[in-house]
Amino acid sequence: MTKALPSVSRPATPGFATFDEPVHSLLIDGDGEPDYGAIQTSEDFLDLKRRVKRFILPATLLFLAWYVTFVLLSAYAADFMSTPLFGTVNVGLTMGFLQIVTTIIITMAYARYSKRKLDPQVDKVRALAETDEELA
Amino acid sequence: MTGANTAINLSVFGIFVLLTLYIVYRASTRNVSASDYYAAGSSFTGTQNGIALSGDFLSAASFLGISGAIAVNGYDGFMYSIGWVVAWLIGLMLISERLRNTGRFTMGDVMAFRMRQRPVRAAAANATLVISLFYMIAQMAGAGGLMALLLDVHSKIGQSIIIAVVGIVMVLYVLVGGMKGTTWVQIIKAVLLILSVSLLTIFLIGKFGFDFSSMLDRASQQSPLGEAVLAPGVKYGASDLSKIDFISLALALVLGTASLPHVLMRFYTVPNAREARKSVVWATWMMAIFYSCTLVIGFGAMALVGTDKITGAPGGENSAAPLLAFQVGGTVLLGIVCAVAFATILAVVAGLTLTASASFAHDVYANVIKHGEADPRDEVRVARITAVCVGVLAIVGGIAANGQNVAFLVALAFALAASANLPTLLYSLFWKRFNTRGTLWSIYGGLVSCVLLIVFSPAISGSKSSVFPDADFAFFPLSNPGIVSIPLSFLAGFLGTVLGEEKADAAKQAEMEVRGLTGLGSGLR
Incomplete structure (x- = not known):
């Protein structure tokens, strides 16, 4: 562009x-x-790609699988999902709430991983080509 | 809902409009550049933009629609909440940073990055315009329905006037404030919305001794469905077909969110990829809080107001939250909740108008018509004219759709975004061989199949709740087409790429991949 x-x-x-x-x-x-x-x-960029893949591939597969499991259980295992767990709170509602919790956990884990493993590597790759004009 | 009440609603709403217009005016800069108009000069911080993102995303459908769906259908209504929270992970990990690094103003920037510019930009603009218009008409029609309930305006003409007022105010936001002003409106609205929803939730759960279980207990007693309302299947469990419809809806929700054009465009208002990431982190927290609250508000409305009273009220399901507010806080709280609901509609349609006008001016006018050599001033002028046209269209469409089932329009927008945009974005970001033909096939394949399936679905004809209840040309049995059109679009993109003679541009692909991950060459720090 x-x-x-x-x-x-x-x-x-x-x-x-x-x-x-x-x-x-x-x-x-x-x-x-x-x-x-x-x-x-370049080796630095390939390393960056590996680091990105190492996190987002398993994390994406994990959360999609977990979400689809929840949806399928809701559709086809209504009896199991309506088993009461705490008082009137049943398995389905708990699992639904846990979806929100895992979303937050994955989000924070990604933010942390990016800061520690991705951002420094991005800086390394940028240093390969960054000229002074770029900084302006 | 008395006259005094209407006065309170109107004055709270009026104050909001005046205040935001003032802020929009103050935030606006004279002689705006294209970057100012489309992306607020990329000057917002991740935190600000994250709050604005949630403001852009949390529509009236989320606030009134979801709490109502939970109050009436219990568990099956809760599904929407979960899909819309989980969906942000796609935005976070796959889209936001790469989008910020490779594009400038629109979704078309990214899709056309390494493809032939004109056809791909035209396709991206078509998808953006169709999705935004559907989403906007749903919001405007919702505004009309809300009036019936909240302001006691029952005549069609009265409601039409209010829809027109909403439309005019939103166009003013966009014309005066551009992206900067609109972003501030989103921020104010999001803070108001989240604050009032959280306070209402704390108050409600306190009423039940901070015991969610006893609240559910009371709720299920107040529902004609009894205990079943806490379990899945009330709305979607009737048959195998309805279960597939449920899965289809769940897919559209989770895949559509991060590819809505007005959500994507927000990522350009921050200076770099790290701030874009931070925006999504903030937005995800806001969503998690908001949708957890809707669970309490929905079941709280079921427990305190009762399902029968909600479904019997003007506005039906959508009236759950306002009725609950009236029940626990009288006219003042009702006034506040109503004003927040109006603010929500206003802000969301303003965001959509801006996105649609940017897409037309930047992708169609500047790049397709002027071959990428338009004067930036002309481009902004075209964007402003487009914003007015889009506003008029939305007012007319909103008045025409007033009183109709609006939920399907919103679900349609999500299914459309998930079908036309997501496969294309993912392919162009992650698949080396993806080429121009693949891009066109996946955009149009998803868009056209999704629109056609909706037209021939029970949402349009053949059942009592359809747009045309008297006609019957519904040969597609699902009301949400996602489960068919999303895979179809992925397949079309794959086939188009494999069958296309032209090879992907390797140099451009290298540039896009490096730039997407690092921001090199984007001029971003």
């Missing part, structure tokens, strides 16, 4: 190159845009 032209990957040619320009392995193309193809295959 940043520009209409497809970014062609060229070796970085800094505008104010001098002979003592440090050999900086920034993954950017000739226009100073990040070289996405190179970043995509």
